[in-house]
Amino acid sequence: MTHNPIRPWRNIERRRSRQIFVGNVPVGGDAPISVQTMTNTDTRDVAATVAQVQACAEAGADIVRVSTPDEASTRALREIVRESPVPIVADIHFHYRRAIEAAEAGAACLRINPGNIGSEERVREVIAAARDHGCAIRIGVNAGSLEKHLLEKYGEPCPEAMVESALEHIRILEEHGFRDYKVSVKASDVFLAAAAYQALAEATDAPLHLGITEAGGLLSGTVKSAIGLGSLLWAGIGDTIRVSLSADPVEEVRVGYEILKALGLRHRGVNIISCPSCARQGFDVIATVAELERRLAHVKTPMTLSIIGCVVNGPGEALMTDIGFTGGGAGHGMVYLAGRQSHKMSNAEMIDHIVELVEKRAAEIEAETKQAAE
Structure with a gap:
């Protein structure tokens, strides 16, 4: 779930x-x-x-x-x-x-x-x-x-x-x-x-x-x-x-x-919640989301991912998603897992890291679902 x-x-x-x-x-x-x-x-x-x-x-x-x-x-x-x-x-x-x-x-x-x-x-x-x-x-x-x-x-x-x-x-x-x-x-x-x-x-x-x-x-x-x-x-x-x-x-x-x-009627794949970006963004939100959509298109497991450019709404959105990344300063941001702060990650490595986290979490959800059905 x-x-x-x-x-x-x-x-x-x-x-x-x-x-x-x-x-x-x-x-x-x-x-x-x-x-x-x-x-x-x-x-x-x-x-x-x-x-x-x-x-x-x-x-x-x-x-x-x-x-x-x-x-x-x-x-x-x-x-x-x-x-x-x-x-x-x-x-x-x-x-x-x-x-x-x-x-x-x-x-x-x-x-x-x-x-x-x-x-x-x-x-x-x-x-x-x-x-x-x-x-x-x-x-x-x-x-x-x-x-x-x-x-x-x-x-x-x-x-x-x-x-x-x-x-x-x-x-x-x-x-x-x-x-x-x-x-x-x-x-x-x-x-x-x-x-x-x-x-x-x-x-x-x-x-x-x-x-x-x-x-x-x-x-x-x-x-x-x-x-x-x-x-x-x-x-x-x-x-x-x-x-x-x-x-x-x-x-x-x-x-x-x-x-x-x-509408919450059916879930398939990664639901990316992202901001429209503004001058406060700590990284290029638009390019990042486009790349994540491309690289996560193969994931069929329902899950949520927040990609927010700054700390105005980032922590709050991350509370409601499986995985989140909120932009900060000095070239890095905060990674959230299950709504909790987990670790910092550089903007340069963030996309690869998020893809890895999503794929790992998807595998865990699938395993949990299979175990529950047995």
Whole structure:
């Protein structure tokens, strides 16, 4: 366990949803909130797609979605599924046959958009294929592709239209006795997405997949996603998330975990608490943190590290972290372990020393966890 304690005022009461499985990953109920992403390779290029899936899995992705726009893609999907270390979701648009082919290829979940998939009869065929091959289904409602009759009814994309679309599709699945589904109601507008999810959370007990779709580039998309997803997660809504960025999918995974870590909902890797730096700093905080983030990216064990440039807040922050370093004077600073002063260390040797301390503490935590489980 980390040194940072859980406080009652930090707790989030999660909405109780029923649980489904996407492959071997539980979604909903009391399962951890899963982090998803999506490949941006040509799915027909099996080697490139598998390499990206593996990179995302190494970064912590629990589930990876792969686009299957044509028959060649669903043929390639069989090998991708076989080589993937995590469950694969097949992204289906427009042609219901791709969903059936993806189920036959071993996809763990089929993502279908009610506005694009076609008639109820086609949806029925997709349900039959999912049931026959043990697939879950994600009902993926998107503000940009709502059904024509809903746009005519409401005049524009709105929370009511998005929720009605989701509930219509839920009805079809439920009428066919299919309950292994999760639902999303995504929009690029943060307010629209949040309102739709809030209404949907009250209307169904299905697990919800959160996302602010087409959020933008790495910076702007991270900010929009943090606001939209963060507000919903803080309210206890959400069982799985995807941060949609015009960036490397690995970055989506990293941002997803940072959002969950900030809310205390899931912990993976080193949570670095650092100051923005100022004239009081005893060392180059910005460069130090960047280097530590790079060199500690391989550490998966949850722990906290404070890197503070001076003694104004440094000792106080170190009290709440596993390891801390506070800048001082004369080219050295103070190292804290488990909130207590431990020893001085020169700024020149500080990065190597902290990496060594973090790796040592991570090994200790893993050993303690393993011993407790035996």
